[in-house]
Amino acid sequence: MTGACAPGGAFWDQYRIHEQADWHYGTSPNFYPIGPPSIDPNTLTNHPVTSNNPNVRLPGDVFFDDITRGYEQTAAFTSIDFDIVPRF
Secondary structure (H helix, E strand, O other): OOOEEOOEEEEEEEEEEEEEEEEEOOOOOOOOOOOOOOEOOOOOOEOOOOOOOOOOOOOOEEEEEEEEEEEEEEEEEEOOEEOOOOOO
16 A cells, blocks of 8 residues: 655745944034935936935934845745555
8 A cells, every 4th residue: 555645835924124224423524414315316206215214314424224125935835745665
């Protein structure tokens, strides 16, 4: 007598990371306050800011990194197993 098995399933994953870093240097002059871009350079129209902090930064903030990134994935899987040699 031979046996067969066909397990299967589905998988879904959503990964998001929110990163925000502001660099303030004590020796730097107070640059003009900067903020995330809010104008699409291709169409010159406003588009929503997708950053964690959409506000204009304080004077002295010379560089900032403010992004949201990640991925989403979906998968289905199955396996078909059978005995080649019958049980003894």
